[in-house]
Amino acid sequence: MDEVVAEYIRRTVLKIPRGEIKTMLQTWGFLSEAQLQTVNFHQIKENISQDVVRLCEENSAGIKQAAVLDIIYNHTYSDKRVWSVYQMNKTGEETEFFDLTDFKKKFKRRLRSALKNVTINFRECEDNSIWIRIAWGTPYKKPNQYKSSYVVYHSQTPYVFISASMLKSNLPLLCQALVVASNYRDIREMELRSHSLNSLKDIVFKRYSQNFQTYYPRPLQERNVAPESADLRIVQENRHEKERIQRVNRKVFGDGPQPKLEFAQYKLETMFKSDPKMGVLDKKEPFRCLVKFSSPHLLESLKSLAPAGMADAPLSPLLTCIPQKARNYFKIREKKGIFPGSFVSP
């Protein structure tokens, strides 16, 4: 077995938390159950990884099998990477019967025609997604397996999720190959990025809970409501206001869990408004400013701002429009309404 492959498998196994190694190897399916029985998964990871490499050698593992293990790892721990969303456009109305074999063939052919040294692997995962792993090389160097890019695609949707850790020069090539393989016309990057791949999917596939007005009240989900004090001497002074805030919040954010985003960034290109007599700025040019909101879970924290009394309800539409506009990077310019936003040309 190739030394590069052996080392790569060893390092991949080392990344996996010890308690998960056995399950992941079983999902991988490259080592038989009997072989897995011979490994002691309670020893230190260093030793486990060496045992696994030894078994892989018995089965003559190649880069293809190693790549599949890497895909499985990244599928399980997709939150460790930052994902961007790309949207594809097509002309025409034909209902395509998505042919996976055809897709793979076209993608590989397109990529390989431009770049000789590239490793491409596919895997269909349980949630109907197609994972593509690409390791990039140059005409003179073999592909670097440790800096692979990952593409996640759901058939019959115009969205592609890319986690790239590659030279910027390879990105257009990747986009081109995707467009050709999926029979679309062009592709553009959306202003939407996050660590949580599932949340990005929720946003663009409209799987997150939105609050729609209907005649049929849906059952209220369990909320963490502080129990009303049994002591009648304690009276809620601002009960009406609190209820109003709850109502407005529910209307804006819906009842269910919010998609998980880590930041929202607003790039201001607006004029500084001050007292003309103060004359802070000599020149009349836009005041460049970047406002960035960060949080382990931005939308949930925005949702809890008003009930916690830290902001007025309703919140600014600049903050609440994030899931609906499917973007968390904004450019705010001067005139015409609140936010024209920036639309990267397709």
Next chain:
Amino acid sequence: RGKMDEGKAYSPGGVFAHLEMLEARACEAATKKEETERQEEKLARLKARVEELRLQRDELQAKVDLQQKRQLGKEGVASAPAQPSAQAVLEWKIKSVEAMLQVFYLTGISGKLTKLGVCFCISTAYEGTYLDSYYLDLLTKPEVQIHRHSVPIFIPLGQIAKKYLQTDIRRFLSVLSDHLNAYAGRRYQADQLQEHFSDQIEGTLQRNSLCNLLVFNYNVSSKRKTFLFNVRLLYGDLCCSLPTEVVISCTPDAPASLAEMAAAHSDLFRRVALHKAFRSFSSAEENMD
């Protein structure tokens, strides 16, 4: 007499003091009496007023009734009204819209007016089982447009909207509902198959987002031996929950009798829901053994 004795007992000027006290009491009593009388008067006046108002109301009601009867009477007499009043037309429109909403509710589409338009709810169901609901928030000014929605991205909402949203909203909703119900039905069948017949399926059930292409392998037994069938179900019509094309293939070493079974299965898949077809396989096998 007892009191006078008391006065004598306490002070020399007791009689006068006593008289003063009696006077004061009499004054109090008189004031109270006046007060009560005034209140009674007031009450009586208010009661009279209530009666007055009631009478007025009855009179007015009678007038209104009379007018309405006259109106009806006129319409009954005239053979054909020259032109229905604007009011009547509006009332008729409202009634017909209400009736339409009622009908739509029964077909799984319901709507609610919002501040800026309408919010529709399309409920899906398959053979008696209720499945997901999808929502469309429409704006009606300046033209009908979709503000927000929860329709899955792989349903061709844009195409359907382009065709019908501006011109025929009823058709738009109907076509969209067909798509969603068919998708829900196809997905339900595939889920049911995976849930209840996983022992007959070999490997994974390959499906796509719209669930309109299913490919899988399943076991069939013939003469106590099991063989593997590979089936490819293509649902060409997105508004239909039954496949338009079924291709069943078996391994080259399979006996010829299996071809008959494959044809029978193919026909069954085209006519019957997927999980029901599989249910009939297992019962047929039971009968054979």
